[in-house]
Structure formats: C-alpha cells, structure tokens
Amino acid sequence: MSRKLLLENAHIEGINTYDVYRKNGGYRSVEKALKSMSPDDILEEVKKSGLRGRGGAGFPTGMKWSFLAKPDGVPRHLVCNADESEPGTFKDRYLMEKIPHLLIEGMIVSSFALGANQSYIYIRGEYMYVLQILEKAIKEAYDNGWLGKNIQGSGFDFDLAVTPGAGAYICGEETALIESLEGNRGNPRMKPPFPAVKGLWQRPTVVNNVETIAAVVPIVNDGGDEYAKIGIGRSTGTKLISASGNINKPGVYEIDLGLSVEEFIYGDDYCGGIKNGKKLKACVPGGSSVPILPHYLVCKTAEGNDRLMTYESLSEGGFETGSMLGSGGFIVYDEDQCIVRNTWNFARFYHHESCGQCSPCREGTGWMKKVLHNLEHGKGKQEDIDLLWDIQSKIEGNTICPLGDAAAWPVAAAIRHFREEFEWHVKEPSLSQEKNYGLVTEKQFETETA
Amino acid sequence: MADENKIKVTIDGKSVEVDPGTTILDAARQVGGDVVPPAMCYYSSLEGSGGKCRTCLVQVTKGSERDPRPMPKLVPSCSTAVMDGMEVSNKTSDRVLEARKGVVELLLINHPLDCPVCDQAGECHLQDLAFEHGVSQSRYDFKRREFDKVDIGEYIKLHMTRCILCYRCVYTANQLTENREHGVLKRGDAAEIGTFIEKNLKNDFIGNVIDVCPVGALTDKTFRFRSRVWYTKPMDAHRNCEKCSGKSVLWMVGDEVTRVTARKDEYGEVKEFICNDCRFDSKDVSKWTIEGPRKIKRHSVISANHYSKEIPKHTTLLNKA
Ligand SMILES: Cc1cc2nc3c(=O)[nH]c(=O)nc-3n(C[C@H](O)[C@H](O)[C@H](O)COP(=O)(O)O)c2cc1C
Ligand code: SF4
Ligand code: SF4
Ligand code: FES
Numbered sequence: 001m002s003r004k005l006l007l008e009n010a011h012i013e014g015i016n017t018y019d020v021y022r023k024n025g026g027y028r029s030v031e032k033a034l035k036s037m038s039p040d041d042i043l044e045e046v047k048k049s050g051l052r053g054r055g056g057a058g059f060p061t062g063m064k065w066s067f068l069a070k071p072d073g074v075p076r077h078l079v080c081n082a083d084e085s086e087p088g089t090f091k092d093r094y095l096m097e098k099i100p101h102l103l104i105e106g107m108i109v110s111s112f113a114l115g116a117n118q119s120y121i122y123i124r125g126e127y128m129y130v131l132q133i134l135e136k137a138i139k140e141a142y143d144n145g146w147l148g149k150n151i152q153g154s155g156f157d158f159d160l161a162v163t164p165g166a167g168a169y170i171c172g173e174e175t176a177l178i179e180s181l182e183g184n185r186g187n188p189r190m191k192p193p194f195p196a197v198k199g200l201w202q203r204p205t206v207v208n209n210v211e212t213i214a215a216v217v218p219i220v221n222d223g224g225d226e227y228a229k230i231g232i233g234r235s236t237g238t239k240l241i242s243a244s245g246n247i248n249k250p251g252v253y254e255i256d257l258g259l260s261v262e263e264f265i266y267g268d269d270y271c272g273g274i275k276n277g278k279k280l281k282a283c284v285p286g287g288s289s290v291p292i293l294p295h296y297l298v299c300k301t302a303e304g305n306d307r308l309m310t311y312e313s314l315s316e317g318g319f320e321t322g323s324m325l326g327s328g329g330f331i332v333y334d335e336d337q338c339i340v341r342n343t344w345n346f347a348r349f350y351h352h353e354s355c356g357q358c359s360p361c362r363e364g365t366g367w368m369k370k371v372l373h374n375l376e377h378g379k380g381k382q383e384d385i386d387l388l389w390d391i392q393s394k395i396e397g398n399t400i401c402p403l404g405d406a407a408a409w410p411v412a413a414a415i416r417h418f419r420e421e422f423e424w425h426v427k428e429p430s431l432s433q434e435k436n437y438g439l440v441t442e443k444q445f446e447t448e449t450a
Numbered sequence: 451m452a453d454e455n456k457i458k459v460t461i462d463g464k465s466v467e468v469d470p471g472t473t474i475l476d477a478a479r480q481v482g483g484d485v486v487p488p489a490m491c492y493y494s495s496l497e498g499s500g501g502k503c504r505t506c507l508v509q510v511t512k513g514s515e516r517d518p519r520p521m522p523k524l525v526p527s528c529s530t531a532v533m534d535g536m537e538v539s540n541k542t543s544d545r546v547l548e549a550r551k552g553v554v555e556l557l558l559i560n561h562p563l564d565c566p567v568c569d570q571a572g573e574c575h576l577q578d579l580a581f582e583h584g585v586s587q588s589r590y591d592f593k594r595r596e597f598d599k600v601d602i603g604e605y606i607k608l609h610m611t612r613c614i615l616c617y618r619c620v621y622t623a624n625q626l627t628e629n630r631e632h633g634v635l636k637r638g639d640a641a642e643i644g645t646f647i648e649k650n651l652k653n654d655f656i657g658n659v660i661d662v663c664p665v666g667a668l669t670d671k672t673f674r675f676r677s678r679v680w681y682t683k684p685m686d687a688h689r690n691c692e693k694c695s696g697k698s699v700l701w702m703v704g705d706e707v708t709r710v711t712a713r714k715d716e717y718g719e720v721k722e723f724i725c726n727d728c729r730f731d732s733k734d735v736s737k738w739t740i741e742g743p744r745k746i747k748r749h750s751v752i753s754a755n756h757y758s759k760e761i762p763k764h765t766t767l768l769n770k771a
Pocket of ligand 2: 170187353354356358359361362399400401402
C-alpha cells in the first residue's frame, strides 16, 4: 500500500472546512515557512525533493522556479493550472473538491518562495461547483489570517483569486491559460519568451499544476530529502492517478512512484483487475495524449523489464514500444473495446479543441477525424491507414503548441500497434459494424504476460 | 570588413551579416532569391504577426558558434531570432520541403479553390505557394468548409470560406484602428473572422485589411468582379492627402481607375498604409499624379503572364450577379 502525502486526510468528515483542516495539521507548512524559512530555503527543499511537474510534461519544479526572472520592481505571479481537461484525467478535481485548503496552503508557501504577492487559480469552467468550494475555502483562509495583508504577523502580504475558464482544453496550455486569464482569446503564445520571463501581463510567472503545488506542502513540512525517499531514480514522491475504463475499481489513487503497473491494474488496493473477468487489451497510461500500449507492452517493457509507474519506465522504448506518465490519466481497455473507435473518439476531441491558430493542427485534426470516422463506420479504404499516418506526421512537431503533438501521437500509436485492427475494419466492413468492438484474434493474446 | 555588432548567419550555404535580433526570415530576405522561405502570416510591420501558418518552417542545422547543436524541431523562420554562427537549411533540406508540402496541402484542404471567380487570382499568395510547393492532386475527399459571405461596412467584403486564418487583418485592425471590432470567433477549423458582430468597420484605415490579406478573403467591393487583375495595368501614383502619404498604386484599364491599393514590396508587404479616401473614393484619375508603371516582381501569375487575354465567359456572367 502506498503512502499518502496528499490524500491522507481526504476521507475525514468536514476536511473541506477550515476548522477540521486546521485541527488535522493544516497550514503548518505556512507557519513553518514564514517563521523559519527564507524563500531560497524553500526553493532548496523543492529542488532536493526531486518533485516534477504533475501537469503532464514532468519538468523539475525546482528548476522551473529557479528560472523565474526577478527584475526589480516588477511583480511576479504564481498561476495554478486547474484547467484539467485531458480525457481520462480527473485527479485535480478530486483533490480540490475534497481538500481545497491543501491547494490554498500550497499556493501560499509556493508564492512566498517565488516572491509573488498576488496569485491565481485558473479552473476549468465545467468545474463550477469546485470553484464554489474553492471560493468558500479562500474566504475562510482570509477570515483566519492566512491570506491578505501581513499573514500571521510575518509581514508577507498575499492575495489569492480563483478564475474560471470558459470550457476550452487549450486553456490548460500554460500560455493560452495566461492569455485567457488576461481576458483574451485563449490562443497559445509563441515561446520564447517563456512565462518565467514574460508571463501574465508580461510579468515573470510560474504556471504549475494543482497537484504540483499541493505537493509543496509535505515537502516544506517534512523536508525535500524525506520526499525524495519515495520513488525510484528521477521519479520521486507520490502521484495521483485517475484510473478509468474496464477495471473493477475506477477512481483516484495516490501511489508511490515506482509501483509496478501490474500491481496497479490487478492489485486489490488499486484497480482490482479487469472487470467481468475479461482480458486486458490495451492501456493509455497518462491521459488521452500519450501513446496507447498494447497489452503485451503494459506490464512488461519490450526489453522484458517490469513496467513501473515512473516517468522513465513508462517511456522506456520511446514511442516505438513505450508511452508516457503524462497527467496520470490511466485508461484501461478490455478485449471488447475497439481501438479504431477509441482513436476516432480521441481525434474528435482534439479537432474540437484545437484553437485553430496554426494550420497543421487546425486543418489536420479535422481531416484525421473524418478519415477515422469513415474507417470506424465501415467506409474506410486501405489507403486511408497510410493517409492517416502521413497526416499525423505532418502535424507532429510542426505546430505552435503541443496540442498538435497530442493529437498526432494517439493516432500514430494506434496504427503502430493495432494496424491489423484498422485493416480488419476495411476488409470486413459489415462485420466491424455488427460487432461493436474491434478485432479479437487469438494471435493478439498469444504473448499475454499478465 | 566585418562589423563588430553584426552577427553571421548562413542560409542554404549563403552567408549574411545582420543585426542581432533579426529573424531568420528577415536575414534570408537580406540574401534574397531562393533562400527566402514563403511567409503567409508574418507581416513585418504588424506586431505579433507570424508563427501561425507554418509555411516558413526551416531547419537549424547549427544553433550558433557557441552552442553548435542543431535544433531538434523545424522552427518558424519568421519568429526565430538568428544567433551568431547559425546555419539554416531552407530549400536544401528535404525535411523542410516535405513539411512545407504538408502545410500547403493542409492549407488547401478547406480552401474552395475557386480561383476562376476569385478577385485575388493573379495576386494570391496561396496560389503562388501551391504552384511552387504543392502537390497537384488533393487526397482530401470530404466536403469543404463553407461560410456565408459578409459585408464588412460599405467597402469591404469578407469571403470567409477562402480565409487561411493568418490573423494579419486582425492585427491590422487592432493596430491601425482604435476600437477592437475585428477579431477571431470560435476555434479550430470552425474559427472565423468576426467583426463583433458584423459591426461596420468605419475607421479611416480599415481598408488596409484588404492589402494585408494573402488570399481573396477580404476584397474591395468597389473593385469586385470589375476586372481580372491581369487585365489591369498597375501604375505608381500619388496625391496630396491629409490622412496618409497618398502613395498608392492605381490599377488601370485604359483611363479608368478600377482599383487603388497601397504599394507592396516583393514579399507582398505594405510599408506605407493608405487611407480609405485614397483607396475607395479617389477613382478619378485627375485626382492623381501618375509616376509611371509599377513593376510587380513576385507574383508568378501576373508577371509570368500565364493567362490568355481573352475574357473568360464566367467572368462576364459574374459581373451581372
Ligand atoms: C493542450 C494542453 C493542455 C494542457 N492542459 C493542462 C491542464 O489541464 N492542467 C495542467 O496542469 N497542465 C496542462 N498542460 C500543461 C501546461 O502547459 C503546463 O506544462 C503545466 O501546467 C505546468 O505545470 P507543472 O510543471 O506543475 O506540470 C497542458 C498542455 C497542453 C499543451
Ligand atoms: S497546435 Fe493547435 S492548439 Fe496549439 S496553437 Fe496550433 S492550432 Fe492552436
Ligand atoms: S481574412 Fe485574410 S487577412 Fe484575415 S485572417 Fe483571413 S486570410 Fe488572413
Ligand atoms: S510566416 Fe512564419 S509561420 Fe507564417
């Protein structure tokens, strides 16, 4: 069973209220930081902890913070990315809903470390009820002297506001988020300049995921070294995983990084195995953007190593035979699921969410969606499979922001590992329509390891 | 002798010394000729433009003298600054040509390809681009995106179906006029140019959106369908104007001024924007001092004289429509 650094108290009755949260040790990190630590001390602890961004890219948080420009007389900001819109990902919602004060506490210590006196939480528009939970918690924090002027007599002034988006996945991309926060259309900006130099209102800005900011609380409380003891290699600490799909126990799990994928899927403390005694067919381990893995590459890598829940192990083999930890949106598919249908579904999402700024993504996502629609609906041609491959290759790497890549990768991985199933849809159009699911052959399961 | 403050960049084997901060595209333009990547969205006088169309992607094979590592991804030359000692491949890189071919194909999948009835034909950057880099057959067999035509005020027609969302008109409207009335609505391939919402744009300089538009999405209603551009003769001319420099190009058929535009350089860029009075309300040749015929360098279609002199029938038909 993994340790719980973030969700330990999540089940306590009333933990979403200030009094209960405080009684259970809440806001200790702020007391400690303001009384006995300098901003640089906190940065040092975060660096030691090895914490990596939990929003998807896994960039080391301490390094990101140390890049923040600090010109004299220019305010700096911390922006919390709570736009969480990646299909398969719902961990931040859980955290904010259950223990909103943990995020607020993390915002205060992190902003203190960065020298920000005004910070923001940007929350996805569909999370309106979570916004209300956060607003209530923020008010409680103000009422109890954790926000506002001269916090706990420390001389540190800090204001926190939460702002909803209007329902766009792209506003989770950090520069689009900044545009949106400024009141503009949420188009990603070109980098450089990076937000650390010119972010919100052209001021130095750090954008971090909800979970990243929450993880700073135990790091300050217990020290970075203590945090780094959990995990393997460069994957330290705990990670929230949103597990969904054909498993017995979907939900949000806090795991120690380094847990084996096999235990995560089949262990009773976690997903509890595949539902209805079916077989595992495939897994998307890190949210819809990351490559899908066929069952024989889920629990073992191509090299035959155990696949672990770490940044490194999940990406072992590169895109040929690996995937990514991404945002921790862990989606499991059983033998009845159709990969073509799933790929089409993801393609619909990226087409719908492209901001339309750059031509490869704007036009390419729509084209892929249409070709996949035909394939899934028994109207595909053999050439369509190569065409799809070609379109995704023209998008990948050629766009302003990574949404283009995120649209291309799932298509590429599905064709790479499940080409046969695509071909079956072309060769057996009526059969593929009759059966609501994809190709199931014995051969596919010959190499089953799990 | 090398200027101390200049930095050296080599593009397709040709070296040039430029000021620090220059983009790869501008450096390539200083070299001129073949090494210049095509640019559909960048417009040097419009702040913030560029980076969107991706036709100008190039490969940086050497980052700089100090850090010679190549850049892993292709970069948009219009918005990437040169470094001292940088080496860039444009036409000499197969990867660039392949990516560009892809961009052109993608730009065309939703384009109506209605060149025979489009006012921009003959001076359209998309036509040029497709001609130079495209593939002759489209692999796209779905219905193309369509929008209704909209009047933007008295003089300008928006034919959104042809738009490539380069955002140049948005920057022009934002930077040359006072109120933010012109922008992009919706997203992805449903995105469209909106005038919040179909409000007439009245500003004295709004006519310039026509000149910056690389395709036939924004056209001059006082000129639409009066003639094909290649039957008109461009003449440099000027007039005394209180609002702008008055330096324009008159597109003449005989003694008649069919259209007035600003002067564009060989990359299709206007350096001096003109006002609506000159553009729309000065069609009387006596109002102008004619300087002489204008040489149009860039546009393959006009200059290479690809078309016959006979007026095609559908053009006449459209005149009545
Ligand atoms: C299309 C797109 C959507 C994204 N959505 C989110 C999101 O919802 N939440 C998030 O934390 N990061 C998201 N990201 C990643 C952010 O750009 C950014 O890297 C992240 O917020 C940084 O935080 P971290 O360093 O704490 O991970 C998204 C990126 C892209 C390209
Ligand atoms: S890649 Fe897609 S979402 Fe990102 S800027 Fe380009 S069009 Fe917008
Ligand atoms: S209308 Fe023309 S100038 Fe405006 S975005 Fe479209 S193509 Fe560009
Ligand atoms: S001109 Fe550079 S991206 Fe359009």
